[in-house]
Amino acid sequence: MRAGFDCPSCAIGVRKMISRLKFVDRKRFNKGVELDTTVQLVTVSILNGESPDLDALFEAIEEAGYDPVRMYELEVVRLKIRELGQS
Amino acid sequence: MNLGRVSLFTGWISLQIVSPSLFTWADQPIFNEMPRWDKGYGVQIRHEWRTEEDLLLNRTKVGRGFGEDVEIVHVESVYTWDKSIRVTAKFPYVLNASRELPDGSGGKLFQHDSGPGDPILALPLKKYFNLDGRSGSWTMAPQIQVSMSGSDEYEVYENVWGQGISFGYETVTYRYILNVGTSAWFFGGDEPFTARVSLDIGVNFEAFNSNGHVKWESDYFWEDDESATLYMGPALYYRFCDEWHGRLSYRYDFYDKQGILDHGNGSQFIVGVAFVY
Structure with missing residues (x-):
């Protein structure tokens, strides 16, 4: 989440800067980055097995003209499936 | 922007206009919106x-039915x-003017005109600010106009050097956008x-x-030959994708006064x- 992140056209630089980072999974979202200016939230998809370089991430956001103010991390949740049969 | 010469003929007044009115486009590429990021670049084409x-x-009104039509690609x-x-460059090209x-x-x-107009080079300096739910910027932009237009029967562009300075403030929320600006040009x-x-x-x-x-959008121009124009109208901007953007605008002269003989009471599309990348 970042302060002032409320103009989708101004904010496309955020996607441009973050999507260049090597730990970003560019196959998900739009080039690995989802922008939601309604709540000033940026969601970044991380490649499996990679850990994000937070300094590089924050620098990318600042180069795009915004200030990161809070970060949420969603850790991978393993989904277990159990077959119950036909009946 | 005009000098008029008047000579008397029998029963008529002949009016010679040296150069027409042309408002210097104040917005900076790209559509006064982008790029807001380091090492960004872009090109826009506007057909006017x-x-x-x-x-x-x-x-x-002097006489009736004396109009002017201008078509320009920027x-x-x-x-x-x-x-x-950032640095910006604007190159106008008059496709056809009469x-x-x-x-x-x-x-x-x-009378007709076609060919290159006078380019404008600018160095916009911006100070961005980010607040919770609102962002914006202050802008100062020194500019120069380069004398480059030719010499047809008349010239839409003045074919003179100029120095300008503009100041602007813009702020945007998720729902609203506001731009305020002023500029001055010496030719x-x-x-x-x-002044604008x-x-x-x-x-x-x-x-x-x-x-x-x-x-x-509302603009008020004033020239020290006592000319003044207020023109207003709607503009629509749309982002097709991160790289491609489009804009439509229409403006109408709600008030037009020409201190020296010139065409006026116009509209622009x-x-x-x-x-942009």
């Missing part, structure tokens, strides 16, 4: 149609070293000093998995498309 209905002296580019320093004047014997004199030759103030207010929207805004 402008029609002036009357020949004016002060607010009085090729404009921007590069940002970082988000606070105007009607009294010929001194009761008829019409037709070479006999061209008058020109502008106020744009708009609403952002989302549609077709993208976004845009609708603005109402512009279609623009831009690439």
